[in-house]
Amino acid sequence: MGLGSTPPIDVPDGYRVGPWRINTPIGSGSWGSVYAAEHVEDGTRAAVKFLRTDLLTPGQRGDMSELVAREVKFSLEADHPHLVRTHAAHTVRDRDRPELDGLIALAMDRAEHSLQELLAAEPGRALPSAERVLAGVAAGLAHLHGRGWVHGDLKPANVLLAEGGAVWLADFGLTTELEGTHAYVPPLGTLDHVPPEWWSERTGARGTKVRPAADVWAFGVVAHQVLSGGLHPFPGATARARALAAQAYARGGAPLRLDASVPPGWRALIADCLHPEHAVRSRLNGEQLALRVRELGAPERPSRSARRRTAVLLATAATALAAATGSALLLTAAPDSPSTGGRSGAQAVPPASAQALAEHAAVPRELRPHITNASMRCADEAVSPALIAAILKAESGFDVHAHRVRHGKDGIAVREHGVAMWTPEVFRDWAKDGDGDGRTDHMNPPDAIATLGSYLCYLAGSFRDHGMTEDLPSLLAAAYRTSGKVVRAERGVPERTRAHTERMRKFLAEYAS
Numbered sequence: 001m002g003l004g005s006t007p008p009i010d011v012p013d014g015y016r017v018g019p020w021r022i023n024t025p026i027g028s029g030s031w032g033s034v035y036a037a038e039h040v041e042d043g044t045r046a047a048v049k050f051l052r053t054d055l056l057t058p059g060q061r062g063d064m065s066e067l068v069a070r071e072v073k074f075s076l077e078a079d080h081p082h083l084v085r086t087h088a089a090h091t092v093r094d095r096d097r098p099e100l101d102g103l104i105a106l107a108m109d110r111a112e113h114s115l116q117e118l119l120a121a122e123p124g125r126a127l128p129s130a131e132r133v134l135a136g137v138a139a140g141l142a143h144l145h146g147r148g149w150v151h152g153d154l155k156p157a158n159v160l161l162a163e164g165g166a167v168w169l170a171d172f173g174l175t176t177e178l179e180g181t182h183a184y185v186p187p188l189g190t191l192d193h194v195p196p197e198w199w200s201e202r203t204g205a206r207g208t209k210v211r212p213a214a215d216v217w218a219f220g221v222v223a224h225q226v227l228s229g230g231l232h233p234f235p236g237a238t239a240r241a242r243a244l245a246a247q248a249y250a251r252g253g254a255p256l257r258l259d260a261s262v263p264p265g266w267r268a269l270i271a272d273c274l275h276p277e278h279a280v281r282s283r284l285n286g287e288q289l290a291l292r293v294r295e296l297g298a299p300e301r302p303s304r305s306a307r308r309r310t311a312v313l314l315a316t317a318a319t320a321l322a323a324a325t326g327s328a329l330l331l332t333a334a335p336d337s338p339s340t341g342g343r344s345g346a347q348a349v350p351p352a353s354a355q356a357l358a359e360h361a362a363v364p365r366e367l368r369p370h371i372t373n374a375s376m377r378c379a380d381e382a383v384s385p386a387l388i389a390a391i392l393k394a395e396s397g398f399d400v401h402a403h404r405v406r407h408g409k410d411g412i413a414v415r416e417h418g419v420a421m422w423t424p425e426v427f428r429d430w431a432k433d434g435d436g437d438g439r440t441d442h443m444n445p446p447d448a449i450a451t452l453g454s455y456l457c458y459l460a461g462s463f464r465d466h467g468m469t470e471d472l473p474s475l476l477a478a479a480y481r482t483s484g485k486v487v488r489a490e491r492g493v494p495e496r497t498r499a500h501t502e503r504m505r506k507f508l509a510e511y512a513s
């Protein structure tokens with residue numbers, strides 16, 4: 001992240017941090033080290049990132065504590081299938097080990113490897129799952145931008161690839177919340193991925209200006225790297241030379257020359273992402289980016305051979321560390337849900353590839369574009385237009401004025417409204433502006449449907465994370481009725497929502513082309 005390298009943090013094998021037992025080191029960045037870990041009780045795999053605040057000059061220390069605070073805040077708040085999930089932030093308290101005492105440790109889901117490692121493993125060869133990975137990155141950015149956040153440090157090292165084809169954005173040290181159209185961060189970043197305006201805008205007392213357009217530029221660079229086997233879009237043997245070439249291009253001094261290996265459809269999108277002016281680039285926010293990526297090609301699940309390659313990479317990457325034990329004090333903890341499990345015996349549903357909305361399907365014409373858009377915003381193939389339509393039908397019968405009062409198990413009345421039957425309080429937490437009018441309203445069908453798609457996208461990722469991939473449509477419909485937590489806890493469709501999910505499946509079969 002531009003702070004210069006600091007020595008890796010040496011944590012002994014077997015060291016305890018909260019409920020996590022630390023194992024082997026995974027890697028180190030500018031300001032911390034990441035270790036493989038497992039839960040002492042149930043063996044859940046995790047990665048623990050130790051963040052340091054020592055060994056810095058006084059000037060750097062101010063930036064550092066701000067970065068650590070940002071990373072902790074955004075990591076704990078990030079909740080989306082395409083953002084790495086953080087379980088808790090711990091502060092290490094260990095008087096016997098002054099070198100570890102006071103470190104912050106973030107316990108998060110463990111990925112198999114980073115995009116950077118994959119690109120380095122086979123330079124010159126386009127990633128076989130390039131489009132799926134880019135779709136995941138774009139969907140993660142869409143979620144961040146939708147919440148008014150900017151990632152600020154998008155690069156292959158911060159894109160994690162996990163079991164089952166999951167793609168997560170990670171490293172929220174430079175993530176920030178917008179104040180209007182922009183925000184400020186410490187003047188850090190990775191030379192290869194910062195936009196041209198980063199160099200020309202003066203750093204003020206509050207730091208450097210950052211906008212969503214910075215993530216869009218970085219996405220253009222990453223997309224070029226992924227599709228060309230690691231090549232940066234600007235020429236140069238060093239990061240500084242490439243940054244100078246990017247600035248020359250932005251001043252109009254050199255044309256944009258994308259590598260010939262980049263597929264035609266992608267060239268236009270990358271050129272848009274790499275537009276020299278941030279004002280023009282900002283017309284393409286995360287959500288539109290995700291939409292354009294989806295238009296370029298349906299994301300695929302990883303092939304068996306890709307999974308095998310992952311395993312080989314991991315085996316070669318792992319290094320052992322001398323055994324020792326220790327203790328750490330848990331200071332803060334966020335709730336997590338480590339339950340895993342699948343479900344068997346589900347009825348067959350149409351394959352996701354056949355779940356576009358059939359022309360003859362009895363789905364109102366005026367809702368169709370919103371349903372299709374909501375599906376396109378999600379990189380998960382399970383969240384198909386046919387599924388969204390089937391859930392809407394089962395929830396409200398497509399009645400945009402629908403209204404229902406249900407009584408939960410505890411007797412509390414739950415009011416649900418509109419075409420997607422949103423409970424207003426829940427809608428508020430997930431709200432998406434489906435028609436771009438700057439407002440979000442659960443009674444407005446475009447907003448209600450866009451929000452439904454985004455919520456289903458999150459649920460689909462969380463079920464995949466828990467190995468619950470069988471009959472995902474039913475799990476999603478059941479979770480929308482109850483909650484993801486309930487469905488995960490029951491490891492399948494709860495009995496009380498079975499009639500509802502059966503109806504939804506009937507509609508799904510009718511609507512899928």
Ligand SMILES: Nc1ncnc2c1ncn2[C@@H]1O[C@H](COP(=O)(O)OP(=O)(O)OP(=O)(O)O)[C@@H](O)[C@H]1O
Pocket residue numbers: 001002026027028029030031032033034047049084108109110111112113114157158160170171
């Ligand atoms: N949740 C995770 N699961 C598996 N590996 C991870 C996880 N988080 C980070 N890593 C890996 O750990 C290494 C160090 O990550 P870290 O974020 O500290 O640094 P970086 O992003 O490589 O560099 P910098 O922080 O300087 O930008 C990287 O190789 C990264 O891919």
